Amino acid sequence: MERAGIPTALITSLSSVALKVGANRVVQGKRFSHPCGNPALKPEDEKAWRLELVRRAMQALTTPVTGPTLFEAPV
């Protein structure tokens, strides 16, 4: 995607791998089986958490980076 010139945010739980193989905008996801889910929370809280996670991804997309960079997950 990025080689084609499209800024890309990658949400993954395996952020160390993503950074190592050269993904430039990496957002820390929850677990490998549900990167955008937080099933420990109540449904409304999980929705709010996911909104925040996607906001982090949007923040990554609007941030200038020079190489692999990690954006932390919301708490």
Place this chain on the structure above:
Amino acid sequence: MRIVHYMNQFFGGIGGEEKADTRPQSKAEVIGPGRLLQQILGRDAEIVGTVFCGDGLFADRMEETAPEVLGLIRQFKPDVVVAGPAFNAGRYGLACGRVCTDVERELKVPAVTGMFPENVAVPVYGRDILVVPTASSSLGMKEAMAAIARLALKIGRAEPLGPAAAEGYLPRGRRMNTRVEKPASERALDLVLARLAGKPFQTEVPLPQYEEVKPPAPVSDLTRVRLALVSECGLVPKGNPGRLEWVRASKWLKYSIAGKDDLKQGEYEVIHSGYDAAFALEDPDRLIPVDAVRELVRRGEIGSLLDTYYITCGNHGILYQMAKYAKEMAEEIKAQDVGAVLLVAT
């Protein structure tokens, strides 16, 4: 053993760059570097014909020229086809690569060529065909032909080929079974000892090389951007209509999310055997966050969402294949006025 030799207009004795448009031709003769090849092959094999074509023509009009060349080769009923060697000549390398690919695929006849390892044709064809590493110029003709001849005889006799390093061809990225004297633990210790002693050593498992991609400039105005959702998590509509494979996926797919405010439980399934999908099936937005993106679009924080998501299964994904799928997806996504991608990886 009948051998057909493919070469360009230069080695075919027609001329140099000014003759690069030479049409495909054949002669029932041994020509140019073919003489050296025949000499090395000795009595075990006979070059029954030579096919040649201008490099310029072949490269510029490959789709029409390649079948013509193949037709000429076929007429000689070869047991083995030798192409080149092309050394570091790019267009000649591409021609040799295509000829070998077509010969093996269409004629079911084994083929071998030779190229400088950095020839542009190596990344294009090197995974599919047998390429002997050569010097960058024809000064290395003798060594190249010796290696080509040895492999030509071997594949002509349908003898099994050993690993690239032992047989003297460029690695094709394939793994093969073999018997070795020492168990893995001893070999690993040998490697450590060699390394500690500063002696040369060779890993048995070369790690994949990841290319560095320069990060594109950030999105300047999120409120006007169109975002696309992409994932390798294997989430597909119930029933898996596109028949995505759960391992080593041979394809990527796309599905509409037009009019969907979120991804509903029961409407999707996960084709991916690399993780437990129970949490994702409860709410597929835990994989592809359609609900959250829609909400941010409603709030005016994101311009719009592309009404299609792009999906494959990354389980046991082969690096170069995944890179190919991504390239194809990116071309399509880019053509739809998308300015940013949200990619989810499981």
